[in-house]
Amino acid sequence: MSSFDDSEAFERASLSARAISARPMPYLDGLNPAQREAVEALEGPVLMLAGAGTGKTRALTARIAHLLATGTAQPNEILAVTFTNKAAREMRGRVGTLLGQAVEGMPWLGTFHAICVKLLRRHAELVGLKTNFTILDTDDQIRLMKQLIQAENIDDKRWPARMLAGIIDNWKNRAWTPDNLPEAEAGAFNRRGPDLYAAYQARLKTLNACDFGDLLLHMVTIFKTHPDVLQQYQRWFRYILVDEYQDTNVAQYLWLRLLAQSHNNICCVGDDDQSIYGWRGAEVGNILRFEKDFPGAKVVRLEQNYRSTGHILAAASGVISANKGRLGKTLWTEGEDGEKLRLIGHWDGEEEARWIGDEIEAMERGTRGMEAISPEGMAILVRASHQMRAFEDRFLTIGLPYRVIGGPRFYERMEIRDAMAYFRVVVSPDDDLAFERIVNTPKRGLGDKAMQKMQTMARTNGVSLIEGARLCLDTKSLTGRGAKELGLLLQGIARWRSMLTEAVPAGGDDLVVEMGTGDTLSHIELAEVILDESGYTAMWQTDKTPEAPGRLENLKELIKALESFDNLQGFLEHVSLIMDNEAEDGEPKVTLMTLHAAKGLEFPAIFLPGWEDGLFPSQRAMDEEGLTGLEEERRLAYVGITRAEEVCTISFAGNRRVYGQWQSQMPSRFIDELPEDHVEVLTPPGLYGHGGGMSASASPAAGMMRGSDLQEKAARADVYNSPGWKRLQANQGRRGMSQPRDGGNMTIDAEAISAFLLGDRVFHQKFGYGSVKSVEGDKVEIDFDKAGVKHVVGRFLVAADSAGDVPF
């Protein structure tokens, strides 16, 4: 295929661009001077240093609009790269809005990976692939690595597949191929690293597949070894824009530099202070080095913040200023100072969750002279996803609607991956990894041993796994139930494949030639047929685990998602686009997510719990990366604070359950770095039982002592001013509390036991009827008839047997 068969499209696009250029430039309205500068400097390298909330996307899209509207570039001459599909979609939408739909889509606006797939399909043969290569996800990668580990006799205890796959990923992120691995790296696991890497790549090639890292790496290789190809793209992509430049890894950096080096029309947008993806290969160095890489670069700082109040910005600046080697920015706002950051310490994690739950309800009502905030406008940002559980438990208990962002992604769910593996097997006969996944799902009596036979058969005969399986049957090396089932499966696959070639786009109104068998199926019907006939649907229908109905739901969703594609192939290719599968019921919800997931988002009210050394900053980050790790954690803190528009509440707990063990926690060092002028220390008044009608709990000794302790310290300016006072205070608080805690517990127990006895029948507003399983403090463990075992607070329970309607 000729790579440059788009010259006609080129001409058409050029016409439409000229039409636009005659029009005014409304997209420039309302830009501040810095934004405008960044938008109008079209020629040469530009680094747009865009602090949090400074209108980065606005400037970036205006710049694209400007390139088009002035006729400087045609839509297909602009290469605009993002990291996520979401960002790409948003940018596309906003450019369209700015130009009033006048531009036919920009073909080269997309994620690094999406663009590389497009390019690589044109030049696949240059790296030994066919143009229809498949893209492996992380799961396939690990599966493949496991096979290699077995073949190479590697001790998978010492070198688990996941780890080796991770190492190779890292090498690819750094653009190291097996033959140019630095000596230091080549020494990894007894110098077998390069061999294993080479074997892995060879295996990919025979599978006609590549992994995510390869998409970039192969393109870099092609650009380096085929100057003619590179030059053509350099001519083609006359203007390059990069979003989130601080997140680029070495391979992405090289790719960009190669493409840009002839004309240097590259505009990178990013914020070194928001670089939080070092662990997956991002190099802050890329953005720090920009002016060296692109001499004569214009650096524009976007510093006017349109999101947060003065206090929030000041607090964030205070924290981030402790980092070294920043490019440096000073965020400012024309807005109000607003509320100070709020800081509060709690006894333990559950206490923290309870307080935040109450606080959310209070803010929803709009207490303390503050305007009411909808739950939609509130988010809790945690460092590690396991922290979410405490909040989920609490919110379920009090019936507070919430949503979790960043759970297992739709297409990562087991049932979705299984179903897609079935589709893959049908679409591409050589997809061994997909076949391996489904061959014994549902159970067909084909275990490890049968698998091994098929593998060996395939390998010795140099055929695909599916062919190997057939050979196993033909040669009778497999017998019994397994063989019978396998025969049926292979028959099925062959049949589905023949239907695939007959399948037509859904709703296609062309005249369809009826095939000999009669009806022609759409790809959607075919998908259903595959799942039904393979027994996969039946497997979940007979499954009695509580997840099964949900999984069937998801499969229906999957089938629905097929509607927007013409065929199964196209669907498999674009499967990542169905990620946003949040079933929205319109009810306003509080959002719960990790700090990483929150980058780029904003909320009126933000809660940042768990600011404790070891948890945040994460001990592991500090152990493994030292100061670098700590600085990345600090940037994470900066990202967290700057998500808040109006209120930001930071909290820590003195005790926390870590891996099922109680640990006492030290407040985060980042708390010490919060500038005191912008922080208000909260005390939880009557927290332990007397406020909010919480009559069932009673630990006044602990609660009150802690409260007054904090208050007293906060009132004394000299103590407040002394370095590390907050840590000190928390230490004293903990020492003061550890005594009364036991006593407090006894009180609680006495009271609670008088209320609930083991085996009591109870009723809960949300979970229905159940019986008491155990009592601990004011929390009662209930085995609900419908909802399963839950921990709930006594005051939400009503005895079911005796009085029936008398609450405690």
Next chain:
DNA sequence: TTTAGCATGCGAGAT
């Protein structure tokens, strides 16, 4: 071949 039961180990997660 499957499964139940115990040991192990743990971060954030786009593409």
Next chain:
DNA sequence: GCATGCTAAA
């Protein structure tokens, strides 16, 4: 505290 992955028994 829980999910994952291995070994022992059905």
